[in-house]
Amino acid sequence: MEIRDLLNYILEYAEKKGAEFVEARFQDKYSADLVYKNGEINTNIGSRNGIGIRVLVDGSWAFASTNKLSKENAEKIVSNAVSLAKNSASSKSEKIQLAEVEIIDEKAVSPRKISLLDISLEEKIKMIQEASKLKNDYSAVKSLQISYNEVIDKRIIFTNEGTRVEWEDMKPTVISYAVASKEGKIAGGYKSWSHTCGAEFFDLHPLDELVKSSCEKSTQLTDATLPPAGTHNLLLDHQMVGVLAHEAIGHTAEADLVLAGSFTQGKLGKKVCDERITIVDSPFKESTNWMGVGWLPFDDEGVKGKEVKIITNGVMTGYMTNRELATKLGVEPTGNARAYTFADEPIVRMRNTYIESGDMSFEELLEAIGDGYYLKSLQNGQADSSGEFMFGALEAFRITKGEITEKIYQGPVLTGNAFEVLSNIIGVGKDFVISLGSGSCGKIQPAKVDAGGPHIAVKAMLAGGN
Amino acid sequence: MSESNINRDEAYYLAQYAIEYAEKKGVKDAEVFFSDNKKLEVTCSGKEIANEKEVQELGFGIRVLLDSVEGFSYTNKADKKAIEQTVEQAIVMLKVKPKKEGIALAPPSSYSTIEGLFSKQLSTFTVEELIDSAKQILLPFEEAPISVKTDLSRIILSEEYVGIANSLGVEGNYIRNSLDGSFLAIAREGEKVGSFVSDSFSVKDPKEVDFYQFGKELVERAIRNVNVEKLKGIDSDIVVFKPDAVLSPIFIVIAMAISAERTQHNQSLWKDSIGEKVAIDGFSFIDNSLDGKSSTARPFDDEGTPVKELEIIKDGVLMTHLFDIKTANKANTQSTGNSYRGFINSSFMNPPNNIFPNVPVIKPGDTKYDEMIEDIKEGIVFEYFAGSQRSENGIFSGVAKGAQLIKNGEITTPLTNVTIAGNVFDVLKNIVSLSKTTKKVNGYLETPYIKTKGINISSQN
Numbered sequence: 001m002e003i004r005d006l007l008n009y010i011l012e013y014a015e016k017k018g019a020e021f022v023e024a025r026f027q028d029k030y031s032a033d034l035v036y037k038n039g040e041i042n043t044n045i046g047s048r049n050g051i052g053i054r055v056l057v058d059g060s061w062a063f064a065s066t067n068k069l070s071k072e073n074a075e076k077i078v079s080n081a082v083s084l085a086k087n088s089a090s091s092k093s094e095k096i097q098l099a100e101v102e103i104i105d106e107k108a109v110s111p112r113k114i115s116l117l118d119i120s121l122e123e124k125i126k127m128i129q130e131a132s133k134l135k136n137d138y139s140a141v142k143s144l145q146i147s148y149n150e151v152i153d154k155r156i157i158f159t160n161e162g163t164r165v166e167w168e169d170m171k172p173t174v175i176s177y178a179v180a181s182k183e184g185k186i187a188g189g190y191k192s193w194s195h196t197c198g199a200e201f202f203d204l205h206p207l208d209e210l211v212k213s214s215c216e217k218s219t220q221l222t223d224a225t226l227p228p229a230g231t232h233n234l235l236l237d238h239q240m241v242g243v244l245a246h247e248a249i250g251h252t253a254e255a256d257l258v259l260a261g262s263f264t265q266g267k268l269g270k271k272v273c274d275e276r277i278t279i280v281d282s283p284f285k286e287s288t289n290w291m292g293v294g295w296l297p298f299d300d301e302g303v304k305g306k307e308v309k310i311i312t313n314g315v316m317t318g319y320m321t322n323r324e325l326a327t328k329l330g331v332e333p334t335g336n337a338r339a340y341t342f343a344d345e346p347i348v349r350m351r352n353t354y355i356e357s358g359d360m361s362f363e364e365l366l367e368a369i370g371d372g373y374y375l376k377s378l379q380n381g382q383a384d385s386s387g388e389f390m391f392g393a394l395e396a397f398r399i400t401k402g403e404i405t406e407k408i409y410q411g412p413v414l415t416g417n418a419f420e421v422l423s424n425i426i427g428v429g430k431d432f433v434i435s436l437g438s439g440s441c442g443k444i445q446p447a448k449v450d451a452g453g454p455h456i457a458v459k460a461m462l463a464g465g466n
Numbered sequence: 467m468s469e470s471n472i473n474r475d476e477a478y479y480l481a482q483y484a485i486e487y488a489e490k491k492g493v494k495d496a497e498v499f500f501s502d503n504k505k506l507e508v509t510c511s512g513k514e515i516a517n518e519k520e521v522q523e524l525g526f527g528i529r530v531l532l533d534s535v536e537g538f539s540y541t542n543k544a545d546k547k548a549i550e551q552t553v554e555q556a557i558v559m560l561k562v563k564p565k566k567e568g569i570a571l572a573p574p575s576s577y578s579t580i581e582g583l584f585s586k587q588l589s590t591f592t593v594e595e596l597i598d599s600a601k602q603i604l605l606p607f608e609e610a611p612i613s614v615k616t617d618l619s620r621i622i623l624s625e626e627y628v629g630i631a632n633s634l635g636v637e638g639n640y641i642r643n644s645l646d647g648s649f650l651a652i653a654r655e656g657e658k659v660g661s662f663v664s665d666s667f668s669v670k671d672p673k674e675v676d677f678y679q680f681g682k683e684l685v686e687r688a689i690r691n692v693n694v695e696k697l698k699g700i701d702s703d704i705v706v707f708k709p710d711a712v713l714s715p716i717f718i719v720i721a722m723a724i725s726a727e728r729t730q731h732n733q734s735l736w737k738d739s740i741g742e743k744v745a746i747d748g749f750s751f752i753d754n755s756l757d758g759k760s761s762t763a764r765p766f767d768d769e770g771t772p773v774k775e776l777e778i779i780k781d782g783v784l785m786t787h788l789f790d791i792k793t794a795n796k797a798n799t800q801s802t803g804n805s806y807r808g809f810i811n812s813s814f815m816n817p818p819n820n821i822f823p824n825v826p827v828i829k830p831g832d833t834k835y836d837e838m839i840e841d842i843k844e845g846i847v848f849e850y851f852a853g854s855q856r857s858e859n860g861i862f863s864g865v866a867k868g869a870q871l872i873k874n875g876e877i878t879t880p881l882t883n884v885t886i887a888g889n890v891f892d893v894l895k896n897i898v899s900l901s902k903t904t905k906k907v908n909g910y911l912e913t914p915y916i917k918t919k920g921i922n923i924s925s926q927n
Binding site for chain 1: 514517518522525536537539542556561562563564597617654660815852853856863864865886
């Protein structure tokens with residue numbers, strides 16, 4: 001049976017079985033990994049497809065999935081899902097109501113100039129091997145790993161309300177990671193990129209530059225110490241700003257966490273931070289030369305993506321929602337329901353989350369900082385329901401009298417309370433970059449997301465050494 | 467869920483077909499790793515059940531070797547045509563890749579029978595019982611004196627059938643099941659919002675968990691986080707790591723440092739440390755691979771090598787690194803049976819490229835938890851670490867979550883804004899005591915509480 005016919009059959013069969021609402025989602029995902037590690041190349045090429053269905057029965061959800069695309073198996077998973085939903089319906093304190101949405105019949109293909117498939121895997125391996133030779137220019141570098149991944153993700157989403165959406169997404173990712181050691185001291189350095197684009201990616205970010213950057217960083221960091229702990233004037237690069245938008249504010253403005261009691265609950269319409277701060281989550285966000293990796297024209301409920309202004313000029317103005325939670329919050333669905341694979345149910349996730357640019361030049365920001373630290377290259381980040389967050393950077397440079405010095409530190413960790421830190425803004429830059437490196441986020445399921453913003457100067461706490 | 471739902475015969479037939487097809491295409495060394503995973507899951511949000519979910523997926527990862535070159539591809543289509551295409555895709559990669567020193571398929575071996583790997587108690591556990599267990603956990607949320615809610619929480623009944631076959635004659639399979647729960651709680655009183663707290667369990671028998679008590683303790687911890695004080699400053703370097711805090715940063719750095727993949731690629735400080743003292747006398751770390759009570763036990767690793775019990779650190783001395791077949795051949799030794807296809811997870815979608823302990827256990831000490839606290843004049847105890855750790859050099863810095871101040875031998879104030887920094891390799895040599903009691907963290911690491919000195923503690927004031 002053709003896949004669209006099978007999806008239509010699922011909708012009809014689920015309705016017959018008593019589903020009030022049914023959504024059927026087909027996914028076919030191709031992925032290729034090419035990993036160079038000190039002369040070895042590991043490859044992993046494959047594809048995975050299947051159908052995930054979600055039914056609403058007596059105001060209660062259930063989800064089921066299968067990778068066997070037969071009519072018989074479709075009937076089986078529909079029957080199982082309907083039965084599961086009935087099981088818990090009686091215990092619901094209130095029946096789930098889905099917010100009304102526009103019924104759409106649309107297709108989308110992610111932006112690209114050249115398909116990733118137009119360059120063979122063999123050519124890509126040669127490019128990686130060629131770039132890896134640059135390691136020889138760095139005597140302290142003992143280990144180099146270059147990881148390239150490309151994904152082509154095709155989805156078809158049908159609902160029994162009449163929505164029919166299809167999209168194809170193409171995303172390359174590359175990470176270069178070097179480890180250097182000198183006199184018994186050892187340190188790692190990395191550089192990564194991921195966008196929604198095609199093979200033009202290799203022109204935007206030549207592999208040579210990534211390898212050089214990771215080798216230089218690891219070499220520099222072998223002699224670096226942790227920066228002094230304490231409150232400092234800090235200049236944050238676009239990745240640190242992006243993670244501030246994504247982790248510290250973004251996650252806590254996802255409808256499920258808002259309803260669970262996060263610190264953004266009840267803050268709509270209230271001033272929460274400096275008026276120079278505007279934070280947005282958008283289904284499409286372009287930087288200078290590329291589309292953010294969180295490109296998402298429709299979500300996995302078949303809802304068209306809308307821009308969400310989470311904070312506007314310091315005032316909390318929006319939450320990211322799905323259809324169920326939009327009803328509970330009394331707002332419109334925003335197209336933020338995302339599932340990683342066909343075997344995952346959609347949950348509220350971000351897409352491209354960023355802080356809008358301000359009006360200060362880089363030099364003006366440095367001058368405003370005076371003495372402090374310049375934090376660069378995100379390592380990791382975590383936030384909390386209370387607003388407390390921590391973001392690790394790869395490196396920090398000492399700023400003295402408005403100038404960046406060569407004094408380098410490793411492992412700086414920025415920490416604080418989100419609204420407090422965003423209230424202690426020294427200045428917002430007029431530049432803008434959207435790129436969270438490899439663009440990965442984990443919230444039960446993985447997701448490709450992006451984040452960014454301008455350089456921002458802020459007074460905040462660094463966790464660190466003496 | 468019952469065993470009869472597993473597509474064992476179908477999977478084995480297709481695995482053998484793949485090996486034969488590869489040979490027909492001129493590749494004698496081929497390996498098929500397949501898994502059929504079935505999960506029944508109840509998710510919870512707010513104070514009630516949010517969704518129920520049933521998923522099942524059978525998939526095949528096919529690896530071919532020719533003249534020390536490796537090709538790999540995967541599919542989740544269980545038919546001959548898809549298997550043929552996947553074999554062909556793997557073979558294509560043989561032509562474009564350089565040689566990989568040491569790669570080989572596992573030779574045929576006999577595998578241990580692990581008692582308890584497949585739990586009969588769980589095989590008869592029904593969806594109604596699963597829902598009831600979730601409701602028991604949620605009951606204390608209803609009873610809480612202030613608003614306590616959950617999100618992204620779940621209880622999962624899973625059954626995993628794993629098989630491997632290769633052209634050297636390896637044929638192995640196992641079925642294991644587990645009941646796992648992972649819950650978080652957020653408490654809120656007016657404008658005061660507590661840090662979220664989380665806990666998990668992984669058992670082979672539902673009777674091992676008091677679901678109501680599990681929820682109650684979670685709720686109590688969440689409430690405790692609402693009224694916290696900022697650390698005003700502390701004149702101490704003494705820290706007690708609770709078990710979840712041992713997982714990260716301490717265990718993660720150890721696991722990376724003992725992987726031969728990392729030692730051979732100059733990414734580990736313990737590259738040349740076998741036989742050396744790396745921790746205090748009382749610190750012992752083992753891989754208890756054949757412990758059927760653990761949900762990560764298995765008779766063979768992801769290359770088909772039998773697993774075994776290993777003493778990795780004995781009384782502070784590093785006894786061995788962990789090897790897969792490739793790294794073992796390079797070091798002229800034997801695989802220790804620690805190969806994984808993923809990050810502590812066996813996925814048909816990955817070739818066997820990772821090395822981790824199967825059932826890691828940090829041995830308990832002889833100190834009661836209360837005794838660990840009572841001789842601390844000033845220090846902190848904390849639940850988990852939110853920060854950065856560098857596996858290469860052991861440096862970590864970040865926030866100590868769920869921290870409490872210890873004053874004059876007593877746990878006093880719940881704290882917020884506590885940051886810590888140190889080096890895991892130093893921590894192991896600065897351990898003051900290990901608790902008698904242990905906890906299984908994330909269904910994987912069994913560890914005691916660890917009291918250590920030499921940590922930089924600071925506040926966010």
